[in-house]
Amino acid sequence: MNHTQRIRTVVNCTLVVVTLVAGATACGEPDGHQLSLKPYDAADAVSFNGPGKGAKADPDKPIEVTAEDDDVTITDVTAVDTEGRHLAGELDADGKRWHSTTALAAGTRYTVKVATENGDGAPGTLTYDFGTNAAKKLLKISFGPQAGTYGVGQPITAELSAPVTDRASRATVERGLQVRSTPAVTGSWYWVDDKTLHYRPKEYWPAGASIDVRSNLKGIKLTDALHGAATKPLKLATGDRIEAITDASEHTMTVMRNGEVINTIPVTTGKPGFDTRNGVKVVLAKEQFVRMRGETVGIAAGSSESYDLPVYWATRVTWSGEYVHAAPWSTGSQGSANVSHGCTGMSTADAEWFFETVREGDIVKVVGSDGETMTPFDNGFGDWNLDWEAWQKGSALHRATQDATPDAGTDVRTARLRPQV
Known part of the structure; x- marks a missing residue:
């Protein structure tokens, strides 16, 4: 019987005459299961390869969390930056090591939360906080047209400050350029050249639509030499068709x-x-x-x-x-x-x-x-x-x-x- 099932059984104890014996748990009190205990501090059982106090991490190098205690396994790791973006990672099958699988964003801060479990099933927790070095060269993006109300045929443009040529980097750029409209439509970017993209829906925009355009590329590695810069978002509307x-x-x-x-x-x-x-x-x-x-x-x-x-x-x-x-x-x-x-x-x-x-x-x-x-x-x-x-x-x-x-x-x-x- 799992813990949830035990809770459901105990809740009904007012309907049953039960003789309590030494060590039994009364209705409504903790049942003594390890997972119901307050998590312990796992600092002594887990190591982190992040930078020391006051230092910053190289965004091109992966981060790792390792269970050093033979009696402890890692059950979950989340790493989130100040933009709310989750860093992808992978936990080994034995629960002894977690490592990031994508490059960190440059010029930001991360909060890493680690959950563990010891041999008795007791939960542990640990939180790390660190910053990353700023990028040496940034890709700046300017959206067009200017904010305002336009006809239903108006494409959206994105002008890049430097060329992006390889397909993988272009895909990263596209994933970070978000266009949302109300009503929602199906649309896509088109690479006009190495520094220019246009976005349009499959059909004309709906009349009376509101359109929000923004970049989620701040600090994201695009090429070996380029990271995304912060970009001013754009709001548009359409008039009659x-x-x-x-x-x-x-x-x-x-x-x-x-x-x-x-x-x-x-x-x-x-x-x-x-x-x-x-x-x-x-x-x-x-x-x-x-x-x-x-x-x-x-x-x-x-x-x-x-x-x-x-x-x-x-x-x-x-x-x-x-x-x-x-x-x-x-x-x-x-x-x-x-x-x-x-x-x-x-x-x-x-x-x-x-x-x-x-x-x-x-x-x-x-x-x-x-x-x-x-x-x-x-x-x-x-x-x-x-x-x-x-x-x-x-x-x-x-x-x-x-x-x-x-x-x-x-x-x-x-x-x-x-x-x-």
Whole structure:
């Protein structure tokens, strides 16, 4: 009968007439079992290889707890740092030695709690507290975008202060970069290059979501020369689900809010040779006035295609100069022909309405154009133009084989500075 069973039996003693004899235990009193006794101090029976008083441990060296007394075994060891992270370890089968199995975090303190048991079954306990040396070189991480409210297409970015190239180190980085949203979604990081990661869900973020981004890498060993630095967390929110879908072949933009059409706008897109990019883009910025000149995107001044125009209500969707903007000079073609240099043009009133309706992170999708598909990373946020399977292959944690995982940047093509107005 185990101790719990004995307790349940004794509790019912008021219902039974019992004759107490010398040495018996009355109802409600301790039954004298060793495990019910106050744990003894196991300091004399256990040794610890940690640093002496006032010294600090080398985070690259494992810690060990050893039972020195033949009559004592170690039953449990927990090691927790000031960030609340548990250090992984392993206890030998004979209960005589416990050792850590992962590197300690640098620049932190650990509390190690040891539980023992002697030959009579009496419990013992012991606590150690020690610090670790600071790291010599830290990997700093900056999250983006800035805190605020964005559209449902907004990716999260992580910029690293130093390159991380090998798969195992990248996996450690990813495990430490935590993204939580309410409502919860399935998402993944993608290594754009050795110093840049993007995070997106499988589908667009839910409307009205709250998103918390933080790093748990402080002090964690990432490479032989790098440990994680403390990182400022990021809080984001999403607004309504705004999607603007331009059909270049129909010369029309349909704008939806949370799945319902709220406006249909006649537009003009890129003419042959300057075709607007197909695919999903994300609003990058809004500029009420922009001076657009052809030479800034590679058109020679004085050529038949050159231009120098004041442009109002300009919503940027690529870094190379593609906008949704007012184009009063092309109102005769809006809704019937494509005459721009790549931008989506509309009337001044419609452009102002669009400018006031959308926010950074909202979706601007183009279909029906003869242009190429928006590239994923080099010209804005084209992240959504990778399907979920391809996106997961950009993660070091994905279970695909090494050969199936593209090198960082495989899907990135050099942006063409295409003339646009």
